[in-house]
Amino acid sequence: MKHYSKQIFLFLLVLVFGTQSFAQTPSSFSIKGKIAGLKDTTVFLAHYFGYNQQVIKDTAKVDSYGQFQFKGTKELPEGLYLIALPKGKYLDVVIGNTNFSFETDTTNLIGKMKVTGSKENELFFGFQQEMSSKFEKLKQLDAMRRQKKDAVSEAAFKKQQADIETFQKTWLEQNKGSFVVKLIKAAQEPEVPAYGKPIVTKADSAAMYQFQFSYYKSHFWDNFDLGDERLMRTPFYQKKLERYFEDLTVQHADSISLEADKILAKVKGRDIRRYTIYKITSSYENPKILGVDGAFVHMAEKYYIGEPALWDTSTVRKMKERITILKPLLNGKPFPDMYLTDTLGREIDIRRIPADYTVVFIYDPECSHCRESAPKLAKMYPALKQKNIRVLAASIDRSAPKWKKFIKEFKFEPMINGVDIHKNPQTGKEEYYTDFKNLFDVYATPVIYVLDKDKKIIAKRLPLEQIEDFIDFHKKQNIKK
Missing domain, CATH: 3.40.30.10 (Glutaredoxin)
Incomplete structure (x- = not known):
């Protein structure tokens, strides 16, 4: 049924990204760029749709001075975009305010970035520049301690690690409320606290691993705002969904259905809800693991047939037809009469x-x-x-x-x-x-x-x-x- 899944996917692409209404001048976009070392070529502006796909929104010609402009009268949906450059290079930018400009150099796209007219991008690149500088110093200290192997070098290395950690926490707190902070947090892993009991026996080790797993899973979504649709247009959401369901969820239809219901109870935005429903459902129509197609039936019944306003009538009808076939063939069902x-x-x-x-x-x-x-x-x-x-x-x-x-x-x-x-x-x-x-x-x-x-x-x-x-x-x- 690969053709069926592709059909729904293409439908969602049109539905989610093809229904933006034409806007007046205040909602138009203009992004001016100048990249030294780039000339007489074409660049593309695209937003992320998961980590392995991008949706192109505009193209621009680069002149002999490295200057170009993306512009249009149609509002851009907010999120994390990339500017695709020749030879596989690209530059991530935040799209919120869609009228800004920037200058940089091909020798160091991030390090030499200067932004005008976009507070979010000033924060975005400023954070990356500061972190890059601190990690470069950490790298140097690491090489030094490996060479000298003395207490002074080791102390300097650990001090720099602590400095990076302090900087990150302070910076995130100072800039909370910005989309960039949400982006950075969305990419972070839960920090599991130390296990508070002594490890003596195998049973103690098993208990520690269980504690770590349970804590990690229960806090997996802490740093990700499921109510913010902008995060759908980043590489992070698809990765987190896949990791949660593939690595942290028991591969049993009831367990998968329960976890899906928990997540969707928090996902209210129309577009991100459709995306979430689609990603989970499509994973279990033709699953690699035996016996989990019941999760597909659950998702189809509850979120396609049960929420028809989210979909067109053709999609709902096809889901009904698919359920009619699959439901009598789930594990535990009597084998139908075969004459x-x-x-x-x-x-x-x-x-x-x-x-x-x-x-x-x-x-x-x-x-x-x-x-x-x-x-x-x-x-x-x-x-x-x-x-x-x-x-x-x-x-x-x-x-x-x-x-x-x-x-x-x-x-x-x-x-x-x-x-x-x-x-x-x-x-x-x-x-x-x-x-x-x-x-x-x-x-x-x-x-x-x-x-x-x-x-x-x-x-x-x-x-x-x-x-x-x-x-x-x-x-x-x-x-x-």
Whole structure:
């Protein structure tokens, strides 16, 4: 379903960034730049959309003196922008007041920056210049202490570290209320306090790590203002969302849904809310981790269907269609009826297959990936059968000759082989009852389901090579229960 996710993404791009209304002169923008060492070229002004994408808002020609101007009559959404220069170089600027100018030099874009008419950018570059100077001194002191290895050099190095820390805290406090402070804080990690108990045993170590993890997670969003839509147009928000859900959230549908609800309870702005909903939802439609597609269903039901005013009718309709397919196929659900007959024309009742586990292999006889997987499955089957695991191989192609040829070619005879061909006893004509695409989410083949002894789904789209290990793990988990 990659085309589906891309469609929503493109829709959001248009919706979020294409609906700015034309403004009068007071809302127009004019950014004049002069960069020594740059001439007779083109530069671009773009804002961040996550850390790996930018949305271009304007282009400008650079004259022989390094001068250029971005200008327009359409208001720029506020946030962190970049000016893209030749040879992969770029310069970050803050867009709030959109009428300002600056001068710098290609030899040191930040160090030689001078800004006129933008307090935010004066703060932004002033902070970077001061920090760069302090870190350069720290670097020199570090080289000195490594060479001399004496107490005096070590003390000077630590004093400079403390000076940097004091400067940062003082500067942030003095300039609180500015967007630049929000930017800097947004990039900061939570500072975990020292663990207050002695570490003697392994249990003590485990308790310390648990404390550190819990503190870090619970304070992860402390420095990030989820109510400020400008932070959506920075590289930081996407990174924080991904880290929070990939590294700090238990990869279980209920846990993911709970954390998403907590975050979205704080995200009120229309654009950043849409962006947040999209980023979380799209991560779990075709997840890499088994069994978390329930989070996609939760997000789609609660935030797309449940908040239709945020989306167009086409998006809501497609979400409804997707949920209709996915919801009956979530882990723990009974495997839907699959109407098949075997090679002798007898009906196959999946629920009557005597096995502790059943692997359903849905394939197309002419699919190249299916033909690659088939010999591997045939080779695995004897070991699976010894563990009371049966395989039902179901062809989506209703051509009996192709189906039977595939069974013979890949030695599938020991398995249970089914096809959706049913003869009407009255007319003698073939009838078909199984909608593989909409009932079993078969948009590409092969598709593998693993069912427990009660024929409930415990895995979907499991790689062939992981079947045996997964079932062994599942068995152990059930024994523990």
